[in-house]
Amino acid sequence: EIVLTQSPATLSLSPGERATLSCRASQSVSSYLAWYQQKPGQAPRLLIYDASNRATGIPARFSGSGSGTDFTLTISSLEPEDFAVYYCQQRSNWRGAFGQGTKVEIK
Amino acid sequence: EVQLVESGGGLVKPGGSLRLSCAASGFTFSSYSMNWVRQAPGKGLEWVSSISSSSSYIYYADSVKGRFTISRDNAKNSLYLQMNSLRAEDTAVYYCARDSPGGSCYDYWGQGTLVTVSS
Numbered sequence: 001e002i003v004l005t006q007s008p009a010t011l012s013l014s015p016g017e018r019a020t021l022s023c024r025a026s027q028s029v030s031s032y033l034a035w036y037q038q039k040p041g042q043a044p045r046l047l048i049y050d051a052s053n054r055a056t057g058i059p060a061r062f063s064g065s066g067s068g069t070d071f072t073l074t075i076s077s078l079e080p081e082d083f084a085v086y087y088c089q090q091r092s093n094w095r096g097a098f099g100q101g102t103k104v105e106i107k
Numbered sequence: 108e109v110q111l112v113e114s115g116g117g118l119v120k121p122g123g124s125l126r127l128s129c130a131a132s133g134f135t136f137s138s139y140s141m142n143w144v145r146q147a148p149g150k151g152l153e154w155v156s157s158i159s160s161s162s163s164y165i166y167y168a169d170s171v172k173g174r175f176t177i178s179r180d181n182a183k184n185s186l187y188l189q190m191n192s193l194r195a196e197d198t199a200v201y202y203c204a205r206d207s208p209g210g211s212c213y214d215y216w217g218q219g220t221l222v223t224v225s226s
């Protein structure tokens with residue numbers, strides 16, 4: 001079973017700052033890694049798929065990188081609407097395990 | 108426009124059963140694998156179950172194996188989750204989600220339906 005570990009659990013930043021979120025897999029998932037954003041009371045929204053591809057309509061300030069076991073989601077300059085919880089998910093197999101999430105909060 | 112609409116949630120006693128439905132529209136349902144994901148109150152996302160487009164492949168999380176059954180009716184553009192022997196720890200919002208065409212992510216999600224297991 002592949003386990004995804006996200007860090008940090010909480011990131012306290014100000015609007016305009018850069019956010020760097022990490023996701024580490026317990027074994028290689030190649031590039032089959034996705035990132036989602038979830039706001040309170042809403043369903044998750046796909047941001048990044050295949051580690052580095054932005055989903056339709058996602059702003060360019062969101063970028064993903066990595067392969068194998070180490071992945072990063074970067075938000076280059078935080079907008080007020082970016083404060084939310086972010087989850088990574090592996091799709092190297094059918095068991096689409098999620099990380100535990102990183103909350104990006106306003107400092 | 109792709110739409111996924113869950114229904115069937117509610118309050119059920121421990122040991123009881125519930126059947127969730129997910130009505131799909133705006134895409135060729137029979138061409139996509141589908142999934143159920145749940146989120147306990149204040150917790151993270153947990154993958155529950157997946158089913159391939161023709162129901163040939165079905166997978167469950169260990170936490171629900173033997174108690175939950177995923178199914179689909181391509182003629183009705185609908186996904187289902189039959190939940191039996193429910194436990195308090197099954198309390199969560201249940202989302203249905205579509206696999207992307209390449210199968211590497213969940214590209215569309217419903218708004219979720221709340222299942223509460225309590226006496």
